[in-house]
Amino acid sequence: MPKSKSRPSPSPDLQRPPAEVLYADELARLAQDDTAAKPPGWRLSLPAVRAFILGDGDRDISKKFVGAPSLVERAMVTLATNRGLMLVGEPGTAKSLLSELLAAAISGRSTLTIQGGASLIEDHIKYSWNYALLVAEGPTEKALVPAPLYTAMKEGAIVRFEEITRCPLEVQDALLSVLSDRQLAVAELEQMLFAKEGFNLIATANTRDRGVHEMSAALKRRLNFETIFPINDFQVELNLVKREATRLLERSGVHTRPPDEILEILVTTFRDLRTGVTTQGHATERLSSVLSTAEAVSVAHLLGVRSHYLTEGKVSAADLVECLAGVAAKDDAEDLKRLRAYLERRVPKKKGAHWTALYEARHRLGT
Ligand SMILES: Nc1ncnc2c1ncn2[C@@H]1O[C@H](COP(=O)(O)OP(=O)(O)O)[C@@H](O)[C@H]1O
Numbered sequence: 001m002p003k004s005k006s007r008p009s010p011s012p013d014l015q016r017p018p019a020e021v022l023y024a025d026e027l028a029r030l031a032q033d034d035t036a037a038k039p040p041g042w043r044l045s046l047p048a049v050r051a052f053i054l055g056d057g058d059r060d061i062s063k064k065f066v067g068a069p070s071l072v073e074r075a076m077v078t079l080a081t082n083r084g085l086m087l088v089g090e091p092g093t094a095k096s097l098l099s100e101l102l103a104a105a106i107s108g109r110s111t112l113t114i115q116g117g118a119s120l121i122e123d124h125i126k127y128s129w130n131y132a133l134l135v136a137e138g139p140t141e142k143a144l145v146p147a148p149l150y151t152a153m154k155e156g157a158i159v160r161f162e163e164i165t166r167c168p169l170e171v172q173d174a175l176l177s178v179l180s181d182r183q184l185a186v187a188e189l190e191q192m193l194f195a196k197e198g199f200n201l202i203a204t205a206n207t208r209d210r211g212v213h214e215m216s217a218a219l220k221r222r223l224n225f226e227t228i229f230p231i232n233d234f235q236v237e238l239n240l241v242k243r244e245a246t247r248l249l250e251r252s253g254v255h256t257r258p259p260d261e262i263l264e265i266l267v268t269t270f271r272d273l274r275t276g277v278t279t280q281g282h283a284t285e286r287l288s289s290v291l292s293t294a295e296a297v298s299v300a301h302l303l304g305v306r307s308h309y310l311t312e313g314k315v316s317a318a319d320l321v322e323c324l325a326g327v328a329a330k331d332d333a334e335d336l337k338r339l340r341a342y343l344e345r346r347v348p349k350k351k352g353a354h355w356t357a358l359y360e361a362r363h364r365l366g367t
């Protein structure tokens with residue numbers, strides 16, 4: 001199949017189309033060739049969902065999530081049972097991405113999403129009322145305004161619950177009967193909504209947020225937990241950063257790409273400061289900000305945009321220093337000091353012209 005045909009062309013003015021739009025063509029091709037058995041209510045079989053997420057070169061299906069195939073398999077199997085799936089891990093490890101891809105492949109829609117937060121109430125997950133109609137007609141189905149959980153149950157789809165531990169416990173508890181009995185009481189209508197086949201829940205939580213609202217033990221028992229770890233292989237992380245930055249820059253209409261050597265420095269710096277040990281084996285103080293792969297991607301994106309609009313396409317190590325400050329000093333002024341110490345003491349020990357240039361640009365970090 002020619003390249004131009006195998007890549008969908010979502011509306012160019014959308015900043016970030018959902019996975020089912022972005023990869024509509026891949027999903028359609030996978031569905032067409034899918035002869036394996038599917039769990040009830042699923043659009044694709046498990047092998048096809050796995051291929052969608054992890055890629056399949058032979059069928060021109062792109063790799064979207066970098067991670068162990070066994071993790072993806074366990075996640076799919078959980079979703080084919082009557083237990084929900086909980087993805088936990090550090091911020092920026094692609095928990096949201098994986099849940100979006102699973103929902104897009106299994107249900108054909110990833111947008112039934114609840115965003116967890118302190119102000120979330122039950123109405124935001126179940127349903128609320130159109131008050132004008134409610135006053136005029138009393139509680140009727142017409143006056144009911146469905147929220148994502150309701151819609152997912154009614155239509156047999158995956159509902160995503162992002163950052164669930166940031167919600168008050170009573171909201172988390174509202175999920176209990178839905179997950180165990182697969183039904184939701186609509187008391188005002190004296191009705192029960194029974195979940196259609198295909199309904200299930202994927203929740204995500206950042207381990208760093210855990211303290212905010214400990215999750216209720218009862219809810220934990222209804223979910224299977226999967227932990228997503230940062231990518232531990234340098235080359236794999238570098239390739240991902242390069243690929244994602246290229247994709248983002250393409251979408252921003254930017255034609256310059258940060259050179260490979262700069263991306264190598266970027267990913268190395270992130271890994272050194274994340275782990276607290278440089279590639280030379282020296283200790284360096286870890287930053288308290290999260291230096292995730294997702295952050296590395298956004299720095300690479302920044303570098304490309306910056307060079308396109310400001311420096312006639314040239315990307316230097318000095319630009320990298322400028323971009324690093326905004327990432328590192330986010331929630332802690334101490335981090336800026338730690339970053340400065342890294343540039344002063346550890347970077348000179350590294351070999352290569354770009355590392356020297358990085359060292360020489362260290363004053364750009366500001367004070
Ligand atoms: N293992 C990975 N596979 C694919 N992309 C990844 C991975 N880790 C990080 N990323 C990058 O980070 C972004 C995902 O961040 P996100 O899903 O929002 O993370 P989280 O929800 O864990 O905070 C992706 O869009 C991708 O650019």
Ligand SMILES: [Mg+2]
Binds near residue numbers: 096097162204
């Ligand atoms: Mg997330």
